[in-house]
Amino acid sequence: MSALKTLLKDLGSDASLEREYEQDAEAVMERYGLDAEDRETLRRRDLETLEQRSGLRITTEDGNKPVKGYE
Amino acid sequence: MSEAVPEGALSRDASAKGSLVVVGTGIQLGRHISERAVSEIDAAEVLFTITDGWALEWIRARRADVVSLHELYATGKDRRRTYREMHDRILGEIRNGRQVCLALYGHPGIFAEVPHRVMEEARQLGHRVRMEPGVSADGCLYADLGLDPGKRGMQSFEATQFLVFDHTANPAALLVLWQVALAGDLSCARFHAERDGVQALVNKLRRWYPADTECILYEAAQIPVTPFRADRLRLDELPDAEYRQYTTLVIPPAREMEADPEGLADIGADVQALEKV
Numbered sequence: 001m002s003a004l005k006t007l008l009k010d011l012g013s014d015a016s017l018e019r020e021y022e023q024d025a026e027a028v029m030e031r032y033g034l035d036a037e038d039r040e041t042l043r044r045r046d047l048e049t050l051e052q053r054s055g056l057r058i059t060t061e062d063g064n065k066p067v068k069g070y071e
Numbered sequence: 072m073s074e075a076v077p078e079g080a081l082s083r084d085a086s087a088k089g090s091l092v093v094v095g096t097g098i099q100l101g102r103h104i105s106e107r108a109v110s111e112i113d114a115a116e117v118l119f120t121i122t123d124g125w126a127l128e129w130i131r132a133r134r135a136d137v138v139s140l141h142e143l144y145a146t147g148k149d150r151r152r153t154y155r156e157m158h159d160r161i162l163g164e165i166r167n168g169r170q171v172c173l174a175l176y177g178h179p180g181i182f183a184e185v186p187h188r189v190m191e192e193a194r195q196l197g198h199r200v201r202m203e204p205g206v207s208a209d210g211c212l213y214a215d216l217g218l219d220p221g222k223r224g225m226q227s228f229e230a231t232q233f234l235v236f237d238h239t240a241n242p243a244a245l246l247v248l249w250q251v252a253l254a255g256d257l258s259c260a261r262f263h264a265e266r267d268g269v270q271a272l273v274n275k276l277r278r279w280y281p282a283d284t285e286c287i288l289y290e291a292a293q294i295p296v297t298p299f300r301a302d303r304l305r306l307d308e309l310p311d312a313e314y315r316q317y318t319t320l321v322i323p324p325a326r327e328m329e330a331d332p333e334g335l336a337d338i339g340a341d342v343q344a345l346e347k348v
């Protein structure tokens with residue numbers, strides 16, 4: 001998994017990591033080795049981009065419509 | 072002494088060993104999945120998933136041989152055909168005697184036709200089947216919105232079904248409408264919201280609710296650093312609101328509960344007894 005996906009997954013499961021992130025997001029992002037673009041996306045909490053870069057939204061070939069796995 | 076084994080019995084036994092366990096990965100990856108679900112994913116002989124790309128990648132890192140059934144979806148393709156294809160793939164492996172795990176988003180038994188149908192059929196064929204519960208969208212809703220379904224009762228419907236069948240709403244209870252973005256889509260082939268569909272839903276809701284009833288468009292956070300969505304708006308504003316495929320419409324209790332004298336009389340009580348409840 002990419003550094004971003006791993007960090008997001010860990011932030012979901014690890015309470016201390018999330019606390020640390022709330023206090024010093026930059027240090028956590030540094031440790032996880034996020035690239036500049038992902039850091040900026042996280043700082044802005046840009047949901048659209050996060051959804052795309054995390055793989056949460058899958059795009060179909062025909063029509064570019066996002067489709068969720070469960071629909 | 073060995074018993075005579077009828078011809079074909081061995082292969083029948085082998086195929087009856089095929090089993091199915093269905094697990095949920097929850098709404099937020101990493102946060103919601105149970106220890107047991109992870110271990111079922113690790114232990115299965117054949118692993119199928121119907122999840123988003125993020126969960127799939129995480130699962131693939133544990134199990135390179137995971138088979139994603141998500142690819143069977145396509146815009147314009149009838150979802151019922153997609154479900155049939157998924158069903159056949161899963162059942163085929165169970166009948167081949169394999170221990171199959173199917174991992175799905177959220178709670179795997181909520182609005183999830185494929186697992187319920189495959190489980191039923193596999194059970195009838197004599198296979199062992201089981202479902203492990205997961206964290207669902209409504210589970211997140213009670214937590215995020217502070218709405219207790221036990222307080223006033225709760226009704227829960229798929230939005231299009233609510234619209235086109237003779238369901239009735241009880242405005243004294245909490246109402247949850249799922250797949251609101253797909254309201255009015257009888258073709259089962261659409262993946263986006265259409266104003267007319269939502270308007271039709273609002274028209275039906277107006278039978279029980281005033282136009283200014285407070286509604287909540289709810290989206291549980293699927294990513295940890297982002298907040299959940301809880302946009303509060305009036306019922307008559309819904310047609311112009313923004314929807315995503317995973318938006319759930321929530322209408323909190325809109326009026327007080329009223330006493331049922333008949334029910335009270337049956338237990339030898341009257342309305343005054345309710346003052347103490």
Ligand SMILES: C[S@@+](CC[C@H](N)C(=O)[O-])C[C@H]1O[C@@H](n2cnc3c(N)ncnc32)[C@H](O)[C@@H]1O
Nearest residue numbers: 177178181182207208249250290291317318319
């Ligand atoms: C086919 S159902 C699947 C439900 C899923 N199995 C579960 O356990 O929540 C899809 C609907 O669930 C609801 N849903 C799914 N994800 C959601 C989320 N993150 N927030 C709010 N509602 C969600 C929406 O109503 C969506 O249209």
